[in-house]
Amino acid sequence: xxxSQLIKEAARRYGxxxxxxxxxxxxxxxxxxxxxxxxxxxxxxxIGLAMRIPRGLNQVMxxxxxxxxxxxxxxxxxxxxxxVLLLLKLSRLIEDEGYEAxxxxxxxxxxxxxxxxxxxxxxxxxxxxxxxxxxxGKPAPDVLIDFTQAAVICGLGSxxxxxxxxxTAFGPFQRLAFxxxxxxxxxxxxxxxxxxxxxxxCAAACPGQAIGDKPMDVTxxxxxxxxxxxxxxxxxxxxxxxxxxxxxxxxxxxxxxxxREAIRDGRYRFDEESAKAIYPKLxxxxxxxxxxxxxxxxxxxxxxxxxxxxxxxxxxDRRAAALQAIREGVRP
Amino acid sequence: xxxxxxxxxxxxxxxxxxxxxxxxNRFEGVPRAMDPRFVFPAARSLICLAFRMPRxxxxxxxxxxxxxxxxxxxxxxxxxxxxxxxxxxxxxxxEDQGYEAMIYRNTxxxxxxxxxDGTPGNTLSPEEQIVYQQTGSxxxxxxTVQTTRPVSPEQEAPDLQFHFRLAAVACGLGExxxxxxLLTPQFGPMQRFAFIFTDAPIEPDPMYSGKPLCLKCKACxxxxxxxxxxxxxxxxxxxxxxPMTWAKLDEWRCYIYYTYSGRKQDPFVPTEVFDQHRxxxxxxxxxxxxxxxxQEVLNVYATLDPYFPSQVGYxxxxxxxxxxxxxxxxxxxxxxxxxxxxxxxxxLRRWNIDR
Numbered sequence: 299x300x301x302s303q304l305i306k307e308a309a310r311r312y313g314x315x316x317x318x319x320x321x322x323x324x325x326x327x328x329x330x331x332x333x334x335x336x337x338x339x340x341x342x343x344x345i346g347l348a349m350r351i352p353r354g355l356n357q358v359m360x361x362x363x364x365x366x367x368x369x370x371x372x373x374x375x376x377x378x379x380x381x382v383l384l385l386l387k388l389s390r391l392i393e394d395e396g397y398e399a400x401x402x403x404x405x406x407x408x409x410x411x412x413x414x415x416x417x418x419x420x421x422x423x424x425x426x427x428x429x430x431x432x433x434x435g436k437p438a439p440d441v442l443i444d445f446t447q448a449a450v451i452c453g454l455g456s457x458x459x460x461x462x463x464x465x466t467a468f469g470p471f472q473r474l475a476f477x478x479x480x481x482x483x484x485x486x487x488x489x490x491x492x493x494x495x496x497x498x499x500c501a502a503a504c505p506g507q508a509i510g511d512k513p514m515d516v517t518x519x520x521x522x523x524x525x526x527x528x529x530x531x532x533x534x535x536x537x538x539x540x541x542x543x544x545x546x547x548x549x550x551x552x553x554x555x556x557x558r559e560a561i562r563d564g565r566y567r568f569d570e571e572s573a574k575a576i577y578p579k580l581x582x583x584x585x586x587x588x589x590x591x592x593x594x595x596x597x598x599x600x601x602x603x604x605x606x607x608x609x610x611x612x613x614x615d616r617r618a619a620a621l622q623a624i625r626e627g628v629r630p
Numbered sequence: 631x632x633x634x635x636x637x638x639x640x641x642x643x644x645x646x647x648x649x650x651x652x653x654x655n656r657f658e659g660v661p662r663a664m665d666p667r668f669v670f671p672a673a674r675s676l677i678c679l680a681f682r683m684p685r686x687x688x689x690x691x692x693x694x695x696x697x698x699x700x701x702x703x704x705x706x707x708x709x710x711x712x713x714x715x716x717x718x719x720x721x722x723x724x725e726d727q728g729y730e731a732m733i734y735r736n737t738x739x740x741x742x743x744x745x746x747d748g749t750p751g752n753t754l755s756p757e758e759q760i761v762y763q764q765t766g767s768x769x770x771x772x773x774t775v776q777t778t779r780p781v782s783p784e785q786e787a788p789d790l791q792f793h794f795r796l797a798a799v800a801c802g803l804g805e806x807x808x809x810x811x812l813l814t815p816q817f818g819p820m821q822r823f824a825f826i827f828t829d830a831p832i833e834p835d836p837m838y839s840g841k842p843l844c845l846k847c848k849a850c851x852x853x854x855x856x857x858x859x860x861x862x863x864x865x866x867x868x869x870x871x872x873p874m875t876w877a878k879l880d881e882w883r884c885y886i887y888y889t890y891s892g893r894k895q896d897p898f899v900p901t902e903v904f905d906q907h908r909x910x911x912x913x914x915x916x917x918x919x920x921x922x923x924x925q926e927v928l929n930v931y932a933t934l935d936p937y938f939p940s941q942v943g944y945x946x947x948x949x950x951x952x953x954x955x956x957x958x959x960x961x962x963x964x965x966x967x968x969x970x971x972x973x974x975x976x977x978l979r980r981w982n983i984d985r
Contacts, residue, residue, distance in 0.1 A: 337690050385707075389686060394968070397970070398970065400686035401686060401703055405698045439898070441695045442696075480971075
C-alpha cells in the first residue's frame, strides 16, 4: 500500500533532501495556465521534492575564487541529471501501485504565455505566447505550475523577497521538482509562516539592482505572503557578469559604449531588447550543456539571504539529525 | 559460469524495468551494416535492459495541456541520464565476475546508413545532436556519419547502428506492433532500451511466445496526424526465426510530424502561419501528394522555428498519436500486465484542434 511515509522514505533514498506532500485542493483559484489539475484532472495530491545546492559551491562564488563549478554542479547537474533520476525512480514506485505519476521537472527554457520575463540561468528562452487551447475549456499549453506555490502547499517553505522558495533547512539553496498524482496520500499542512523578514539584504546585494521594493502580495493556500518586484531581464545581464566586480571582465569591456559606467555600476536599466543586445558581450565563461550560462554575480542575493537567515537563527542545525541518521544507516 | 538470474536481479534492483538475454545468432540474415555482431565480435551474449516511460509523462499531451515533460524526461531523461546510470552499474557487476561488458546506450543516429531510409550517406536524422546551420533553426538535428569506412576488410564501418527494437525482440522482451513500436506485456509501447554485449556465455531467454501483443486494431494508423503509417503496405522481417510485421512507415513524414504535428495537433503554431505557407514551405501539411523528404523537413523546421521547437538537445514531441492510441487500445483490451486504477483515456479519441 502506498503511504506518505513510504513515498518520503523512497524519495530521500533516491536523492531528495526535503519531501512534502500537498493536497491538490489547495490549488483552488489558481490561474488555469498554472493549475496542476489541468495536467492531471484526477489529481489528488502533489509531492514536493527539494534537492539542496551544496553550500560550498556558493561559498567559492562569494569568495570570488570559483564560478564554473556552481554552474555545472549546482545548476546543470541537479536540474538535468539528479532531478531526472529522482523523478523517474519515484514515478515507477507510484505506478507500480496503480496510480498515475506526472513528474514535473523545471522547464528552464520556456516562458508561459503570461510571462514576458526570462530565466537568467538559460542562454535562450522560448516564449509560448502563440499557443492556443486544443479544445474549449482548456488553457493553452504548456501549463507550468508555480514551483514556489507548489512548495508552499507541500509544506516545504515560504517565498523570499523576490518570490523564490526559502526553507529552514537550506534557506534559498535548493532546486525543486514535483510529482502530480492521483494517489490518495496523507497530505502535509501548507507552510504558513514567512521565513523572509523583509530585511532587503538580497536587494541590497544585487550588483544589477534587479530586485525592487514594490510590494507584491501573493496568496498560496489561503496564506498571503509579501514579495517584491523582481526584474528578470535586469537580473539576466548581471547574472552574466556586466557588473564592475566581475573579475573576468577585460579592461576594454564595453569600451565604446556610451553607458559603460552606468552599466558596470548597475544603474542602467535593461529591458528585453537591450538585454539581448548586450548578451554577446558577456561571454566570459562557456555555457554548460543544455544552455546553462555561468552565474557571474555569484548569486549575491541568495548569499546575502542565507547569511541573514543564519545570523537570525532561522536555519535548522542539521548536524545532530545527520549524525543520528548515520548511526541508524538512513538518510536524515 | 556467470549467474544469469543474478544479473537480471541486479539490473532490476538497480532500476531497469525489464531485463532479457538474447542469442546473437538470432540476428542471422540482417544487413551487415546493421548487424550487432560487428559491434563487439567477441560477444557471446546480448543483454537488453528496458526502461519504462511513466504513463504520466504522456498525460499532459493526452490532455493537450503540457508537452514539455515527455521529451525532457521520458526521451532525453531516460536516454541521457537514467539508462546510462544503470548500464554503468550492471556493466560493473559483469566485469567484477571476469567478463567484458560493452555497454551500449541509445546513440541517436550515428550510423553509416540513414535511419530514415536505410541508404548509405549523409542525411538528417531526428535524433539528438545539433546541426543548426543546415536547417536554419534552433531545433536539434543530426546527420548520419559524414565519412566512414571499415578499419579492416572483415569489419563494418563505424559507428555501427543496430535496430534496437528488433534487438529487444531477440532478447525475448516482446514483439513489434503494427505501429513499428516494440510492445511488451508490461508496458505496451512505453519503454526505451539499452544493451550490454558480453563475452560471458549466457543461456538466452526464449523468444516471446505468449498471446500476440499487437491487437492489429490499426488505432496507431488512424490516429497518426501525419498519416505516416500505411494502411495497405506492410514490412516483414524475421528475428530468431520469428516473423515481425509492421505497417510501412514513412520516416521522413514522421520526422516532420513528430515535432510539428500540423494544423489539428500542434497548438503552438498560429493558424495564420499554416495559412500563409500552405502552398509554400508548409505545403506538406496541406497537400497529401507532396512527398516527404529531407528538403521538406528543412522547409518545415526553418519556418516553424519560433514555435516551441526544442527542449534543448531533444526535439519536442507534439504528436504522440501512435503511442497514445496504442496504450489506450491495449488497456481497453486488457493486454497490459501493469494495471492502473484509472484508464489512460476515457473516450475513444483524443482532442483535435478545431481549425
